[in-house]
Amino acid sequence: MKNHSFDAIIVGAGAAGMMCAAIAGQRGARVLLIDHYHKLGEKIRISGGGRCNFTNINTKPEHFLSENPHYCRSALARYTPTDFIKLVESHRIAYHEKTLGQLFCDDSATQIIQMLKTECDRGHVEWRMPASVTSIAKSAAGFDVSVGDEALQTRSLVVATGGLAVSKIGATPWGYQLAEQFGLAIVPPKPALVPLAFEPDALATFGDLSGVSLDAQVSCGNGEFREAVLLTHRGLSGPAILQISSYWQTGSAKAPIHVNVLPDAARLADLQAKRQSKVQFHNLLAESLPRRFAESWCNAFDLNKPANQFTDADFAAALGALQDWQIKPSGTLGYNKAEVTLGGVDTRGLSSKTMGVTAIPNLYFIGEVVDVTGHLGGFNFQWAWASGHAAGVAIAESRQ
Ligand SMILES: Cc1cc2nc3c(=O)[nH]c(=O)nc-3n(C[C@H](O)[C@H](O)[C@H](O)COP(=O)(O)OP(=O)(O)OC[C@H]3O[C@@H](n4cnc5c(N)ncnc54)[C@H](O)[C@@H]3O)c2cc1C
Numbered sequence: 001m002k003n004h005s006f007d008a009i010i011v012g013a014g015a016a017g018m019m020c021a022a023i024a025g026q027r028g029a030r031v032l033l034i035d036h037y038h039k040l041g042e043k044i045r046i047s048g049g050g051r052c053n054f055t056n057i058n059t060k061p062e063h064f065l066s067e068n069p070h071y072c073r074s075a076l077a078r079y080t081p082t083d084f085i086k087l088v089e090s091h092r093i094a095y096h097e098k099t100l101g102q103l104f105c106d107d108s109a110t111q112i113i114q115m116l117k118t119e120c121d122r123g124h125v126e127w128r129m130p131a132s133v134t135s136i137a138k139s140a141a142g143f144d145v146s147v148g149d150e151a152l153q154t155r156s157l158v159v160a161t162g163g164l165a166v167s168k169i170g171a172t173p174w175g176y177q178l179a180e181q182f183g184l185a186i187v188p189p190k191p192a193l194v195p196l197a198f199e200p201d202a203l204a205t206f207g208d209l210s211g212v213s214l215d216a217q218v219s220c221g222n223g224e225f226r227e228a229v230l231l232t233h234r235g236l237s238g239p240a241i242l243q244i245s246s247y248w249q250t251g252s253a254k255a256p257i258h259v260n261v262l263p264d265a266a267r268l269a270d271l272q273a274k275r276q277s278k279v280q281f282h283n284l285l286a287e288s289l290p291r292r293f294a295e296s297w298c299n300a301f302d303l304n305k306p307a308n309q310f311t312d313a314d315f316a317a318a319l320g321a322l323q324d325w326q327i328k329p330s331g332t333l334g335y336n337k338a339e340v341t342l343g344g345v346d347t348r349g350l351s352s353k354t355m356g357v358t359a360i361p362n363l364y365f366i367g368e369v370v371d372v373t374g375h376l377g378g379f380n381f382q383w384a385w386a387s388g389h390a391a392g393v394a395i396a397e398s399r400q
Contacts, residue, residue, distance in 0.1 A: 008024050014161075016384035024123065029395050036130055054378060078390060081378075143155075159178055191337075210232050216261050220256070258325070259324075275315055
């Protein structure tokens with residue numbers, strides 16, 4: 001017979017929800033996980049190109065954006081990348097470091113989903129999936145939760161419904177709406193880790209360079225990244241742009257993005273040394289930059305002449321422009337192309353130790369629904385694991 005009374009009901013069986021359920025269940029709590037989508041852990045399955053960049057060994061609070069930047073510290077310190085790696089190893093999942101501390105499965109992201117499901121089974125977690133929550137009300141003992149025609153009771157309620165990215169695999173604003181129902185503030189959500197669109201002029205100049213990739217130093221506001229920039233038929237993408245999109249979205253009045261396509265000091269010095277060369281400037285640039293980019297750049301800015309025909313000032317200005325290409329995107333490509341959502345439940349109403357709502361006992365918000373957004377590179381999953389762990393431990397401890 002199905003239980004109708006639980007220590008914890010968790011809405012959202014993604015990365016954070018499954019971690020929280022497994023931790024609380026294995027510590028003796030009676031846990032129910034509810035998800036409205038018909039496939040388990042879809043966002044994990046599509047993550048990291050199908051191999052799930054499940055953590056980053058260099059995780060620090062500085063890798064996260066939030067209006068309350070210290071909020072993530074406690075949870076991250078109590079459940080570290082090493083803790084998650086131990087879990088992965090205990091399930092004999094082979095993994096490798098790709099770059100910059102990013103750990104990926106050797107085989108498939110589905111191994112991480114299966115691992116989390118197995119951990120939930122070890123905690124005797126119950127499931128309702130696919131199932132939709134139709135109402136939630138505060139009761140004397142906790143919360144009354146209606147799921148279809150079932151009336152359920154729970155002491156603790158955990159919201160783990162994630163952000164708004166990629167709605168076709170189950171993302172909804174339900175978590176924000178529930179937070180508002182209980183009087184919590186929301187930091188306005190925006191797509192992040194998302195490609196950016198060129199304005200019409202830049203699109204006319206660079207739109208046909210789709211597929212060209214540049215090593216660049218990209219900055220905006222407090223953010224600065226040295227990674228690849230990819231030109232697309234609509235604008236800019238690639239890791240450096242995805243990273244900087246989060247800072248562009250938080251910046252005031254949409255400040256420009258600064259792109260240095262000559263970030264390598266030795267290559268820059270080499271170009272400067274060729275100041276008196278008789279070679280066409282675009283051919284000189286093509287020694288350090290993709291030829292298609294060098295040619296379009298020189299056409300756009302009327303630089304089609306040999307290097308030695310520039311004045312000193314013009315030569316310096318031409319190199320300076322390549323070191324500070326200022327781009328004012330017309331916008332982002334939106335939630336369907338975004339990896340995460342910036343903003344969410346305002347953490348100033350939450351406990352950084354338990355993830356619980358300060359004013360409402362036993363109501364928790366974890367994972368991406370909260371206003372904590374990681375950089376690209378496994379940080380968002382590490383936040384999901386760490387915040388899920390913090391709430392799972394708190395739920396289990398509150399029973400004793
Ligand atoms: C294409 C892509 C690739 C990514 N790759 C990486 C990566 O490699 N590394 C990394 O760290 N991060 C990556 N991310 C980000 C990462 O997937 C998320 O940050 C992470 O999954 C958030 O975990 P979560 O549990 O908070 O939310 P989710 O994993 O999104 O889970 C939320 C769950 O809630 C359910 N839900 C939503 N609304 C309701 C509702 N009303 N009722 C019931 N259930 C509901 C959803 O169906 C879903 O199962 C990627 C994201 C995308 C889109």
